[in-house]
Amino acid sequence: MSVLIDIASWVCLVAGGIFCVIGTVGLLRMPDFYTRMHAASVTDTLGAGLMLIGLVLQAGPTLVAVKLLIIGLLIFFTSPTATHALAKAGLTRGVKPLLAEDRSQPSKR
Amino acid sequence: MYALSSILVLFAFWLLLSGYFTVFLMTAGAASAIGVVLLARRMELVDHEGHPIRLSWRVFTYWPWLFKEIAKSAWDVSRIIINPRLPISPTLVRARTSQKSTVGVVTYANSITLTPGTISVEVRRGEILVHALTREGADSLLEGEMDRQVTRFEGLS
Numbered sequence: 677m678s679v680l681i682d683i684a685s686w687v688c689l690v691a692g693g694i695f696c697v698i699g700t701v702g703l704l705r706m707p708d709f710y711t712r713m714h715a716a717s718v719t720d721t722l723g724a725g726l727m728l729i730g731l732v733l734q735a736g737p738t739l740v741a742v743k744l745l746i747i748g749l750l751i752f753f754t755s756p757t758a759t760h761a762l763a764k765a766g767l768t769r770g771v772k773p774l775l776a777e778d779r780s781q782p783s784k785r
Numbered sequence: 786m787y788a789l790s791s792i793l794v795l796f797a798f799w800l801l802l803s804g805y806f807t808v809f810l811m812t813a814g815a816a817s818a819i820g821v822v823l824l825a826r827r828m829e830l831v832d833h834e835g836h837p838i839r840l841s842w843r844v845f846t847y848w849p850w851l852f853k854e855i856a857k858s859a860w861d862v863s864r865i866i867i868n869p870r871l872p873i874s875p876t877l878v879r880a881r882t883s884q885k886s887t888v889g890v891v892t893y894a895n896s897i898t899l900t901p902g903t904i905s906v907e908v909r910r911g912e913i914l915v916h917a918l919t920r921e922g923a924d925s926l927l928e929g930e931m932d933r934q935v936t937r938f939e940g941l942s
Contacts, residue, residue: 695859695863698863698866698867699863699866701866701867702862702863702865702866705866705871706866706871706873707873708875710875710904710906710916711873711875711918713904714862714901714902714903714904714918715862715866717859717862717898717899717900717901717902717904718859718862718863718866718901721855721859721899721900721901722855722856722859722860722863722901725855739801739804742801743801743802746798746801746802752899753895755899756894756895756896756897756898756899757895757898759898759904760894760895760898760904760905760906763898763904763905763906763916764906764907767906767907773875773877773916774875775875775876775877776873776874776875776876776920777874777875777876777877777920777923778876778877779876779877779878779879779923
């Protein structure tokens with residue numbers, strides 16, 4: 677049984693690591709400010725999420741697991757808030773998004 | 786009502802983080818939970834926005850759905866990143882919001898941002914300006930499935 681949990685936990689940890697690397701590669705490859713943020717959000721959802729699940733499986737039913745889940749909850753609430761703040765600051769300061777299509781017509785610009 | 790449940794939640798939070806179960810320390814923890822809520826009350830933060838208990842049980846139907854969506858779109862974005870041609874078509878769209886309370890709109894905007902491939906850039910009255918990584922992502926958002934889910938989660942209508 678513990679071997680099974682170990683395997684599941686390592687699968688989660690390795691997959692989370694892979695998604696973190698993918699997010700970082702995307703951060704470097706994307707052409708502009710806004711698209712880069714999309715790549716970064718892969719890292720802090722699937723990447724961090726899978727790693728936390730893997731660590732919770734390693735910790736077992738202890739207080740450490742609860743703390744890891746609380747860290748997950750913290751990321752779950754703060755990362756979209758920070759991303760939104762960043763995007764809005766960018767738009768307000770006039771960073772023009774590189775667009776294939778703009779369907780936001782009756783706006784102020 | 787809000788104060789009582791805030792105290793309980795804060796005390797449970799303290800207990801889980803500290804891991805102390807001796808009588809003296811638990812009393813101290815309970816006292817600090819009550820103290821924090823009293824201070825928050827003076828700052829007029831103890832209300833349905835600071836502590837939305839009305840939403841609490843529906844979380845267990847909404848979050849699993851949201852996690853599924855996040856996993857799906859994170860997978861899509863990962864495939865776009867790995868694809869050597871980088872097939873992106875960034876699009877700005879305006880998504881309608883049908884939520885009635887500010888908590889509902891915030892939940893919707895945060896859910897949009899949390900899903901890789903879409904970022905809510907600006908929240909206006911009745912709509913959210915969304916930057917999507919691909920045209921398909923923007924279209925699937927405009928179908929409004931997430932909007933309906935959040936409105937059901939909000940549970941006012």
